[in-house]
Amino acid sequence: MTTNTHNTNTIDVVSYCRVSTRGQGESGLGLEAQLEYINRAAQQNGWNIVGSFVDVVSGKLAIEDRPEGAKALAMCKELKAQLVVAKLDRLSRSVHHIARLMEETEFKVATMPHAKTFELHLFAALAQQEREFISQRTKETLATLKARAESGHVESVEKIARRTEALEKGRTNANRAKGTEAVKERSKLWMESVRDPIDLCIRKGGRTLQQVADCLNGKGITTSRGGKWSAIQVSRVMQNLALTFPSKEEVL
Incomplete structure (x- = not known):
């Protein structure tokens, strides 16, 4: 009660x-x-x-x-x-x-x-700074690629040419490319959707790939194809998400 x-x-x-x-x-x-x-x-x-x-x-x-x-x-x-x-x-x-x-x-x-409040504020500031840094670095990389292509850098010219050629091949190829990109995006979103459940299974004591797979199956969480988890599938997803098991020192 x-x-x-x-x-x-x-x-x-x-x-x-x-x-x-x-x-x-x-x-x-x-x-x-x-x-x-x-x-x-x-x-x-x-x-x-x-x-x-x-x-x-x-x-x-x-x-x-x-x-x-x-x-x-x-x-x-x-x-x-x-x-x-x-x-x-x-x-x-x-x-x-x-x-x-x-x-x-x-x-x-x-x-x-x-x-503490100060620590949370610092963590938020660092996270925002990292997002801004990644965004800026992406823009700079694209600008550098264009500049190198304009100066005659062969590899950069080829990359620009491949992108241009793909755009000029017509609607069919464009749609095919969009479909491929959509599949990649769905895969990325699905990966992120299982990040927290996998992390929780590890926090709850899962110390092997099979234990994490059993934990996910027990929660009713399916793989991207709607099936049961295996140790190999857990290993692949954890690698893609950069998730690891805690060290012995962290467990103690």
């Missing part, structure tokens, strides 16, 4: 999850993992979850501008509770938004339950 009584060390928290697309929200991809992160952190740290909200919306919007996000913040204020999210990017990918939220509401991150 559940009661409202809890010890003085217990912190009341409001759970908040966000998925980026309606399809992802309806299928539960990503959402189930977020909820499990939050629930496990609550159990391990003595947090009392007094409310739960889920948004299906882009992370570009500040949380106060999201339908369920606004309700979650209102409940935090009303109950003097702290907001809790699975990962920092569920709040926002913008350092500005996160910094502003820090001034108005206390919040916790389930994957970093003991992180």
Whole structure:
């Protein structure tokens, strides 16, 4: 039987999850993992979850501008509770938004339950800087390729020529190329959708590829083709996602 009584060390928290697309929200991809992160952190740290909200919306919007996000913040204020999210990017990918939220509401991150405000702000700043760096590097690489092609660099000229030729071959080849790109994009999105479930299986004690496969199968999570997981499939996906098992020191 559940009661409202809890010890003085217990912190009341409001759970908040966000998925980026309606399809992802309806299928539960990503959402189930977020909820499990939050629930496990609550159990391990003595947090009392007094409310739960889920948004299906882009992370570009500040949380106060999201339908369920606004309700979650209102409940935090009303109950003097702290907001809790699975990962920092569920709040926002913008350092500005996160910094502003820090001034108005206390919040916790389930994957970093003991992180202080300064540490969370620093982590958000580094993540944003990395995204901006990758974007800028991509633009610079394309500019360099064009400059080399214009100066007569053979390999660059050939790369530009192949791209131009593909565009000039007509609608059929263009559609074929679009189809290939769409397949790659779907594969990439699927890979990201199983990142958190695999990570959770490892955090729960999975120390071999087969144990992770059994964990995923037990959760009802299927492979990209809708089948059961094997150790080999887990190995391939973990390599693509750069996921690894913890070292013995980390386990201890």
